[in-house]
Amino acid sequence: MVAPISVGDPKPELTLFTHVASQIVNAAASDDGGFHGPSIDEFFPPVLLFEGTPFELNRLMLIRILVVVVLVVLFWLATRRMKIVPSRGQAAMEAMLMFVRKGMVYDTLGERLGRRYEPIIMSMFFLILGMNLTGVIPGIQLAGTAAIGLPLVLAIISWFTFIYAGMREKGWRFWKDSLFLPGVPWFLYPLLTPLEFLSTFIVRPVTLTLRLTMNMIAGHMLLVLCFTATNFFFFTVLAQGNLLGLLGIGTFAFGIAFTVLELFVAALQAYVFAILTAIYIQLSVAEEH
Structure with a gap:
């Protein structure tokens, strides 16, 4: 039975799309029983090694x-025999490093601060890039950043880094500049502070975490849905002689798109x-913002 659609929905076209899609999927699953869409359980896979210990994997x-090992090996291979004519x-590798150094770090922080915080920003970029790319590699197809733990740890590191930068440059005045906006009447401070x-100090790490995690989860779900549906239509529906399998x-x-x-x-x-980490560091050391 088809459930009714509320005419008061603020996005009726989106509701209609998701409603129709769910009806098609439910119908396909009920007719054949072979289609299984993506589930959030995929981001919490069972333990493979060292079960019952603090080192469960x-x-x-x-x-x-694997991503960390591959990154270490790639950087080692690319830098072990540096040549004038590369x-x-x-x-x-030099082009990628210069993209991060010049395009993100130095353009945002300047050379003095850029040299100080370049290692942590560059490490974040390449680690997140490597973790994200595993979501589209056949045989792996799960981004290392698709579970909230790693993005949260990186966001906390970013949070500590911009607080450290502000304290290093301005001392305790960092907190005054961060919480009490210059040029604002004093009686508004109880509201604005x-x-x-x-x-x-709260929204920044939260948004860093959720933006990265949700994008990787959404991408994984879309890819799994497309290729699982492809497998279902070709090898279940079409194999039974039903031309609907050509879908x-x-x-x-x-899926390719x-x-x-x-x-x-x-x-x-x-x-x-x-780049947001670099911007947060720059804001924390700026005299006025």
């Missing part, structure tokens, strides 16, 4: 360890996280 943790690998505290061509095309989009989002989210 599941598929997600193994992916994260090889292709060295040139590619709590808002500034929430905005600067798998469409779901496969959408979303894969390309996910590659872009993976790089974009790494850039956003790193």
